[in-house]
Amino acid sequence: MATWSPLTNKIRESKDNSGNRWYKITRITPHCWVGQVSIENGLDYFATTSRQVSSNYIIGADGRVGGCVREEYRAWTSSSRDNDNRAITIECASDTKSPYAFKTAVYNKLILLCADICKRYGKKKLLWISDKSKALSYNPKSDEMLLTVHRWFASTDCPGSWLMSRMGDLANQVTALLQGDTPSDTYVVSTSGNALRLRAEPTTSSKQVGYINNGTIISTDKVVKGQSIGGVDTWAYYHGGYASGKYLSPTPKVTEPTPTPEPEPHPEPTPPTPVPTGKKYRCTCTKGVNIRSGAGVGYSKVGAVNYGQVVTIYTQKNGWGNLTISGNRWVCMKYFKAV
Numbered sequence: 518m519a520t521w522s523p524l525t526n527k528i529r530e531s532k533d534n535s536g537n538r539w540y541k542i543t544r545i546t547p548h549c550w551v552g553q554v555s556i557e558n559g560l561d562y563f564a565t566t567s568r569q570v571s572s573n574y575i576i577g578a579d580g581r582v583g584g585c586v587r588e589e590y591r592a593w594t595s596s597s598r599d600n601d602n603r604a605i606t607i608e609c610a611s612d613t614k615s616p617y618a619f620k621t622a623v624y625n626k627l628i629l630l631c632a633d634i635c636k637r638y639g640k641k642k643l644l645w646i647s648d649k650s651k652a653l654s655y656n657p658k659s660d661e662m663l664l665t666v667h668r669w670f671a672s673t674d675c676p677g678s679w680l681m682s683r684m685g686d687l688a689n690q691v692t693a694l695l696q697g698d699t700p701s702d703t704y705v706v707s708t709s710g711n712a713l714r715l716r717a718e719p720t721t722s723s724k725q726v727g728y729i730n731n732g733t734i735i736s737t738d739k740v741v742k743g744q745s746i747g748g749v750d751t752w753a754y755y756h757g758g759y760a761s762g763k764y765l766s767p768t769p770k771v772t773e774p775t776p777t778p779e780p781e782p783h784p785e786p787t788p789p790t791p792v793p794t795g796k797k798y799r800c801t802c803t804k805g806v807n808i809r810s811g812a813g814v815g816y817s818k819v820g821a822v823n824y825g826q827v828v829t830i831y832t833q834k835n836g837w838g839n840l841t842i843s844g845n846r847w848v849c850m851k852y853f854k855a856v
């Protein structure tokens with residue numbers, strides 16, 4: 518049985534492969550196609566070309582995924598036998614000229630496909646080590662997947678400077694999805710009555726791919742920046758399209774049960790204790806971060822901090838920070854930056 522990602526929309530296998538891999542899958546290598554190719558044309562090309570090239574997957578310009586070389590097999594993509602025996606390779610539709618930019622739908626699907634691959638091979642972390650020699654000599658731990666790039670193995674621009682400048686973001690976004698500590702936000706569609714258009718890209722000039730009725734509550738785990746409408750430039754990704762944040766009102770966060778205050782011990786005159794001042798941090802995770810009742814992902818969610826929100830951290834332990842002086846409202850500090 519051939520293994521394909523459940524995100525695969527179409528399969529056409531290429532004979533250009535070396536059969537079973539020599540090594541376990543520990544790498545993902547994204548490439549730029551150098552053209553806004555569809556999966557149909559991309560799969561046809563790999564199936565018929567005499568150039569002896571292939572990849573495990575192709576992400577077409579509309580964000581659909583084509584399967585070309587099953588995951589068990591080594592594809593011929595990165596000019597490196599050593600790399601491609603370890604890597605799942607992904608060709609991505611891109612512009613034809615440097616910096617070989619990807620469309621939003623392609624980059625978003627790359628994030629989801631990488632997360633899906635990592636998940637299926639038991640990886641909890643996708644790593645980007647920008648220094649080539651450090652990366653290639655790094656031995657990933659059993660729950661780690663490593664990103665590599667074609668330009669390390671051949672004289673090529675691939676995957677292009679557009680993606681090169683986003684490799685760290687790709688690794689972070691995939692790792693955030695894998696660690697599941699990213700609450701989805703809910704919004705109410707609030708228009709003057711009309712249905713809200715869903716667009717293929719976060720801009721009103723992009724084609725309509727669906728709509729949501731006014732008053733509908735939607736849930737998204739992805740909010741992106743796009744064209745500004747009435748001063749609002751955030752767009753929520755929902756059911757394969759983008760809805761303008763101008764017409765979305767955040768629903769109230771689930772209110773936490775108000776803790777019943779413990780009866781105060783007999784008030785005794787106590788010397789005034791200095792109030793801890795805490796330190797301010799900004800939330801850097803675009804999906805927001807859960808607040809938990811203890812310092813660890815095993816504790817229950819008791820709220821969320823939104824992207825960009827500045828909070829005060831009073832104490833820290835084991836990489837977690839407490840938003841209260843004496844209570845328990847903890848956030849994972851890796852998503853916060855001191856301000």
Ligand SMILES: [Zn+2]
Nearest residue numbers: 548549667675
């Ligand atoms: Zn390449």
